[in-house]
Amino acid sequence: MLLENKVALVTGAASGIGxxxxxxxxxxxxxxxxxxxxxxAGEETVALVLKAGGVAKFCQLDAAxxxxxxxxxxxxxxxxxxxxxxxNNAGISVGPSKVYRxxxxxxxxxxxxxxxxxxxxxxxxxxxxxxxxxxxxGGAIVNTASVMGQVAGQNLxxxxxxxxxxxxxxxxxxxxxxxxxxxxxxxxxxxxATPMLEFKDSATLHSLAAKHPMGRLGFPQEIAELAAWLSSxxxxxxxxxxxxxxxxxxxx
Ligand SMILES: NC(=O)c1ccc[n+]([C@@H]2O[C@H](COP(=O)([O-])OP(=O)(O)OC[C@H]3O[C@@H](n4cnc5c(N)ncnc54)[C@H](O)[C@@H]3O)[C@@H](O)[C@H]2O)c1
Numbered sequence: 745m746l747l748e749n750k751v752a753l754v755t756g757a758a759s760g761i762g763x764x765x766x767x768x769x770x771x772x773x774x775x776x777x778x779x780x781x782x783x784x785a786g787e788e789t790v791a792l793v794l795k796a797g798g799v800a801k802f803c804q805l806d807a808a809x810x811x812x813x814x815x816x817x818x819x820x821x822x823x824x825x826x827x828x829x830x831x832n833n834a835g836i837s838v839g840p841s842k843v844y845r846x847x848x849x850x851x852x853x854x855x856x857x858x859x860x861x862x863x864x865x866x867x868x869x870x871x872x873x874x875x876x877x878x879x880x881x882g883g884a885i886v887n888t889a890s891v892m893g894q895v896a897g898q899n900l901x902x903x904x905x906x907x908x909x910x911x912x913x914x915x916x917x918x919x920x921x922x923x924x925x926x927x928x929x930x931x932x933x934x935x936x937a938t939p940m941l942e943f944k945d946s947a948t949l950h951s952l953a954a955k956h957p958m959g960r961l962g963f964p965q966e967i968a969e970l971a972a973w974l975s976s977x978x979x980x981x982x983x984x985x986x987x988x989x990x991x992x993x994x995x996x
Contacts, residue, residue, distance in 0.1 A: 745772050745773030746772040746773060746972065746973075746976045746978070747769055747772040747773040747774035747829070747972065747975065747976055748773035748774075749773070750769075750773065750774040750775070750828040750829055750975070751774065751775050751777070751820055751824040751825065751826050751827050751828050751829070751880075752766075752769045752774040752775070752776045752777065752827075752828065752829035752830070752831065752975065753776075753777040753779060753816055753817065753820050753827060753829070753830045753831070753873065754766045754769065754776060754777070754778060754779065754830075754831040754833060755779050755780070755805060755807050755816075755830075755831065755832050755833050755834040755865070755869060756779075756780055756807065756833040756834030756835060756888075757776075757778040757779055757780050757786060757789050757831075757833070758778070758780035758781075758782040758785035758786040758788070758789055759780070759782070759785055759938065759939050759940075760936070760938030760939055760940055760964050761833055761888060761933065761936060761938060761964045761967045761968065762780070762789075762831070762833040762834065762888075763789045763792070763964070764964035764965050764967065764968035765831050765833060765886075765964075765967070765968045765971045765972070766778050766789050766793060766800065767789070767792060767793055767796065767798075767968070768965070768968035768969065768971070768972045769829065769831075769968075769971075769972055769975065770793040770796065770798030770799065770800055771796065771798065772972050772976070774828075774829060774975075775799040775800070775823075775824040776793060776798065776799065776800040776801075777800070777801055777802075777803055777816060777819060777820045777823065777824070778790050778793070778800050778801065778802045778803070779802070779803045779804070779805035779812075779816050779834075780802075780804070780805065780834065781804065781805065781806045781807070781834075783802070783804055786802045786804070787802050789802070790802045799824075801819070801823050801824075803815070803816045803819045803820075805834075807832075807834035807835075807861050807865030807866075807868070807869070808857070808860040808861045808864060808865055808868075809868070810868040810871075810872075812868075813868045813869050813871070813872035813873070814872045816872070817872045817873055817876045820876070821876060826876070826879070826880035827873060827876040827877055827880055827883060828877065828880055828882070828883045828884070829883060829884050829885075829886075829975040830869060830873040830877075830883070830884075830885045830886075831885075831886045831887075831888070831971055831975070832865065832866040832869040832870070832885065832886075832887045832888065833886075833887075833888040834861060834865055835861060835862045835865075835888060835906075836857070836858065836861050836862065836940075837903055837940050838854075838903075839851065839853065839854025839855070839857050839858050839902065840853055840854060840857055841853070841854050842943075844899040844900065845899060846898075846899055846901075847901040850901060850902055854902060855902045858902035858903060858905075858906050859902065859905070859906055859909075862903070862906035862907065862909075862910065863905075863906040863909040863910060863913070866887050866910050866913060866914075867913060869885075870885065870913070870917055870928070873885060874917075874921060874926055877925075877926050878921075878924055878925075878926065881925065882924070882925030882926060883925070883926050883927075884926070884927045884928075884929075884974060884975045884976070884979070885917075885926065885927070885928040885929070886929055886930070886931060886971045886974045886975055887910050887913070887914050887928070887929070887930045887931075888910075888930070888931055888933070888967070888971075889907045889910040889911050889914070889930040889931065889932045889986065890903075890907040890910075890932055890933055891932050891933070891934050891988055891990050891993050891994055892904045892907045892908075893907035893908050893910055893911040893930065893932055893986065894908075894911070894932060894986070894988070894994055895994065910930060911930050911932075911986050914928055914929060914930040914984065914986065915984045915986075918983045918984030918985075919984060922983055922984070926983075927974075927979065927980075927982060927983040928983060928984065929974045929979075929982060929983060929984070929985045929986070929987065930985070930986045930987070931967055931970050931971055931974070931986075931987050931988075931989060932986055932987060932988040932989065932990060932994070933962060933967050933988075933989055933990065934955075934956050934961075934962050934988070934989065934990030934991050934993040934994075935952045935953070935955070935956065935961050935962065935993075936961060936962040936963065936964055936966075936967060937961040937962070937963060937964070938964055941961070949961070955993060956990065956991035956992060956993050957991060957992030957993070957995065957996065958991035958992055959991075960991065962989060962990070962991055966989055967989050970987055970989055974987070
């Protein structure tokens with residue numbers, strides 16, 4: 745199997761894309777530490793992995809809390825003997841006010857939370873994961889960015905800034921560790937049918953789907969397949985790269 749004998753950690757794995765990544769890495773043979781701030785839904789992901797014949801454990805992690813990342817890495821080492829793969833996927837699309845505003849009108853708490861989870865959360869992940877991977881003899885990290893890491897959208901400044909940041913961080917960190925057997929890449933989903941889009945009405949979902957030349961939203965599994973490949977030794981010469989999975993969104 746593609747990921748046999750590998751140990752993986754996935755953040756934001758209680759839902760949507762992260763859950764699909766966890767299930768797919770486990771399908772391909774990895775032992776998976778499922779992490780999320782949501783305990784019940786995270787345990788559900790573990791149950792789904794076990795039901796499919798895979799190996800997984802849950803560890804609660806708030807991506808915005810640096811200590812949680814150290815704790816999660818320690819749990820992967822303790823339960824599964826090391827760390828080879830990390831998918832830094834936890835993210836939010838709107839701040840606590842749940843309102844999309846123009847740049848100068850964004851509430852500070854919305855800005856702070858967006859950057860803390862979506863961007864600092866990836867940095868906190870890297871600083872805990874990379875030393876563990878070096879100790880294990882190498883590894884691969886896949887960060888979930890977005891098409892909004894390459895282009896922009898109105899009333900999305902905080903999200904867009906956080907995802908552009910994820911791509912920049914991915915590239916720069918990849919250069920820092922390229923000679924030590926750590927590959928670091930980013931994936932860029934277009935609009936994907938997950939609970940993140942649930943609060944949008946059907947007319948909005950329709951118009952979002954129409955922004956993709958393929959005329960539909962993506963599915964979480966379509967991101968997970970790329971994440972699994974990038975995590976595997978088949979991608980052995982791939983680092984510092986950003987791969988859209990967007991039905992043609994960025995080609996326009
Ligand atoms: N769905 C889309 O259209 C889309 C498009 C591009 C990028 N993305 C990115 O994909 C990633 C996953 O999104 P999704 O669509 O699966 O969303 P989702 O809402 O279905 O899942 C996000 C998961 O992250 C968890 N999470 C949120 N904040 C957290 C925190 N502070 N600590 C730990 N876990 C936290 C949630 O509990 C949830 O389980 C995000 O980074 C998102 O920005 C999504």
